Amino acid sequence: MYFCKNCGRLAHPGEDRCPKCGAAHIQPAPAATAPTGPAAPQYHPAEDAPEQDVPALGFGSTLGTLVIFAIPLVGFIMMLVWSFSGGPDSARKRLARAYLVRTLIIAVIFALLFLIGALSLAAVSHSLYYALR
Numbered sequence: 001m002y003f004c005k006n007c008g009r010l011a012h013p014g015e016d017r018c019p020k021c022g023a024a025h026i027q028p029a030p031a032a033t034a035p036t037g038p039a040a041p042q043y044h045p046a047e048d049a050p051e052q053d054v055p056a057l058g059f060g061s062t063l064g065t066l067v068i069f070a071i072p073l074v075g076f077i078m079m080l081v082w083s084f085s086g087g088p089d090s091a092r093k094r095l096a097r098a099y100l101v102r103t104l105i106i107a108v109i110f111a112l113l114f115l116i117g118a119l120s121l122a123a124v125s126h127s128l129y130y131a132l133r
Helices: 061-071 071-083 090-133
Strands: none
Touching: 061 071, 061 090, 071 090
């Protein structure tokens, strides 16, 4: 894009005259580009369906999946099965992977809190042992 030399209006490509003042536009010469080397490789998308074309789970399927995830051991096993299976239901796979990541983050947080609590309790009991001695 460029500006009209007469009135300063922004000129769009393909316009031969300025619509405001009627002055003829001088088309800028295209810049000559020198080849910089071999062309970059062109990668084609995978033959699989893109992620945005995957339909979402319905309300009943989502609710049923979340109820299964709420069962302690069965839910964790089903998270693993649905996360790493090659089944056709990729919306359920995404939901299972998200809940698996969430579960692992919560497990790490609880483990850290348990470790901090155990170390604090050990320090307090150790100091009380020597204080009463």
